[in-house]
Amino acid sequence: xxxxxxxxxxxxxxPHVEGGGYVQHVVFxxxxxxxxxSDGVSFDDERARLLAIERWLDTGHGRCPxxxxxxxxxVVDTLNHFAGARYALHAFVVMPNHVHALVEPFRxxxxxxxxxxxxxxxxxxxxxxxxxxxxxxxxxxxxRFMRDDAHFHQTMKYIERNPVVAGLCEAPEAWRWSxxxxxxxxxx
Numbered sequence: 001x002x003x004x005x006x007x008x009x010x011x012x013x014x015p016h017v018e019g020g021g022y023v024q025h026v027v028f029x030x031x032x033x034x035x036x037x038s039d040g041v042s043f044d045d046e047r048a049r050l051l052a053i054e055r056w057l058d059t060g061h062g063r064c065p066x067x068x069x070x071x072x073x074x075v076v077d078t079l080n081h082f083a084g085a086r087y088a089l090h091a092f093v094v095m096p097n098h099v100h101a102l103v104e105p106f107r108x109x110x111x112x113x114x115x116x117x118x119x120x121x122x123x124x125x126x127x128x129x130x131x132x133x134x135x136x137x138x139x140x141x142x143x144r145f146m147r148d149d150a151h152f153h154q155t156m157k158y159i160e161r162n163p164v165v166a167g168l169c170e171a172p173e174a175w176r177w178s179x180x181x182x183x184x185x186x187x188x
Contacts, residue, residue: 023090023104024111025155028119028141032062033097057098058166064096065126065136072177074125075099078118087114091156093163094177100159102152115141 034056043049066072075094079101083089086109091102099118105111123136146152163175173184 021105021107023088023102023146023152025144025146025159026101026103026111026115026141027098027143028115029057029098029138030062030065031135031138033057033138035059035061057095058162060096060166062097065130066094066099066177067096068129070129071126074129075118075122076177078122078125082114082117089179090152091159091179093159093175093179095162095166095168100162102146102156102159111143115143 034053038052038056041052043052060067066075072094076092079089079092079094079099086106088104088106089101090104091100093100101118103111103114105114119137119141127133127136144155146155160172160178160180163169163178164172169175172178172180175181
């Protein structure tokens with residue numbers, strides 16, 4: 001793993017580490033993915049807050065537009081489009097109402113620009129598929145840099161097991177919209 005990043009950019013209410021050359025776990029969600037009861041809930045600590053958000057997302061709240069194969073395919077294709085050119089994509093999963101990616105931006109590409117391009121392109125394409133317009137993704141997104149190899153491998157496992165934990169499939173490689181499925185298909 002790389003040195004701890006020291007550049008922090010804040011927008012909205014979440015701080016984001018910027019720059020490139022280190023691995024980040026990025027999570028972004030569709031606009032209606034959080035239940036109304038999540039607004040205004042306070043937590044004793046950050047870990048409790050993150051666990052609650054995970055549970056809310058994994059219950060499949062909202063209209064879950066990414067459960068449609070064509071919409072999920074748009075996201076997978078978009079994540080993979082600049083992999084190898086602007087970033088290394090180590091792992092990903094497209095869930096019905098959110099996306100996880102374990103990505104390492106190349107030094108000349110800011111994480112915020114990468115995530116913006118993912119969200120902008122996919123929002124336009126999925127809205128067109130769905131006959132809708134307007135905002136698709138929630139404004140904010142979550143990111144966390146990987147501190148060491150153990151953190152990296154733990155996060156990769158977490159991302160690829162997300163559909164299993166949410167009850168969507170029996171094994172990570174069975175979820176078509178994930179790096180686990182891609183890796184499994186390539187091994188055959």
